[in-house]
Amino acid sequence: MFRTLLYFFMFVSGIAHSGQTMRLVSAGGSITEIIYTLDKQDLIVATDSTSLSPSAARNLPKLGYFRQLSVEGVLSFQPTHLIGAQATGPEELAEQLRAAGVSVTILGEQRNLGGLYDMIRDVAVLVDAQDKAQQLINAIDKKVAALKIQAHVLAPSTALFVMSTSERGLTVAGGNTVPQALFDDAGIVNAAANMQDYKVMDNESILRADPDLIFVASHNVYSEQARLALCQHPALKATKAGKNCNITTMESSSALGLSPRYPEALQAIIAKAALIEKQVD
Structure with missing residues (x-):
C-alpha cells in the first residue's frame, strides 16, 4: 500500500x-x-x-x-x-x-551563537538569501556584543536553567546547551555545568550549587501561581534563588533552541542578574 x-x-x-x-x-x-x-x-x-x-x-x-x-x-x-x-x-x-x-x-x-550563525548561513543558501543572512548575522552580533559589555560590570552570579519538573527531579540544562551559551555570554556560572546536555539533577546537587538565579522554560510554567509554587520545590526552596523566589520564566523556543531572538533571550538573563544585584545592594 x-x-x-x-x-x-x-x-x-x-x-x-x-x-x-x-x-x-x-x-x-x-x-x-x-x-x-x-x-x-x-x-x-x-x-x-x-x-x-x-x-x-x-x-x-x-x-x-x-x-x-x-x-x-x-x-x-x-x-x-x-x-x-x-x-x-x-x-x-x-x-x-x-x-x-x-x-x-x-x-x-550546534548549541551556541556560532552554531546559530552556521544555521542561518545554511538555510540562506537553500532559500537564496545570502545577503539577507549576512545582514541578520551582523545585526545579531552587534546586539550580543553590546549586551556582553553590559554584563561585564555585573557581580558574578550562579544560575540554573530548569527545562522540566517531574517526580524524578528537575531536568536542567548542563554543558553543551543553549542556556549554557547564554550564561557564558552573560558572565554567569551555570550551576549544572559539570553535566552534559539536559539531565536530571538531584536535590542534593542543587542544594550544594545554591544558585542565585533560576530560569525555567515557559512550557513548564503556565501561570504566576505555578512559578510561585516552583519556589517551594524541595530542591529549590533552600537555595538563595528559592528563598527569594528569584525564578524567571523564559519563552522556551528562544531559551532552549537556537533562534534569531538569541539577543532577546540574553537580554532577559542579564536584566534579571542586574535586578538581583540591586536587591543584594
Whole structure:
C-alpha cells in the first residue's frame, strides 16, 4: 500500500515541480523562524508543530512533531524541498522523501551563537538569501556584543536553567546547551555545568550549587501561581534563588533552541542578574 502511494506522489510531485518555484516544508521551530527572518516565508507550504514563532507561522498547516513526521503527510503538500533540524524523522523519512523526488536537507545541531550563525548561513543558501543572512548575522552580533559589555560590570552570579519538573527531579540544562551559551555570554556560572546536555539533577546537587538565579522554560510554567509554587520545590526552596523566589520564566523556543531572538533571550538573563544585584545592594 505504501509503495503504491509513494509512486503516486512521485508522479504528482514530478508534475507539480516542473517549472515551479520552491515549495518548502520546514521541520523545526528554529528553521522556520530563520526562514521568516530571511523574508522567505512565502516559500513555506507546511511546518511541524514546534514552528510557533513568529506568530504568523502558527497559521501554516502543521504536520505534527518534527521527530515523527508522516511521509504521506509531507508529500500531500507536494513539496520540492524539506529543510529539517537535526533529529527530524523518523529515520526512514529522508530516504523515502528523496525517492519521491523531494530535496531533503537535515541540518546539524550546534548549541551556541556560532552554531546559530552556521544555521542561518545554511538555510540562506537553500532559500537564496545570502545577503539577507549576512545582514541578520551582523545585526545579531552587534546586539550580543553590546549586551556582553553590559554584563561585564555585573557581580558574578550562579544560575540554573530548569527545562522540566517531574517526580524524578528537575531536568536542567548542563554543558553543551543553549542556556549554557547564554550564561557564558552573560558572565554567569551555570550551576549544572559539570553535566552534559539536559539531565536530571538531584536535590542534593542543587542544594550544594545554591544558585542565585533560576530560569525555567515557559512550557513548564503556565501561570504566576505555578512559578510561585516552583519556589517551594524541595530542591529549590533552600537555595538563595528559592528563598527569594528569584525564578524567571523564559519563552522556551528562544531559551532552549537556537533562534534569531538569541539577543532577546540574553537580554532577559542579564536584566534579571542586574535586578538581583540591586536587591543584594
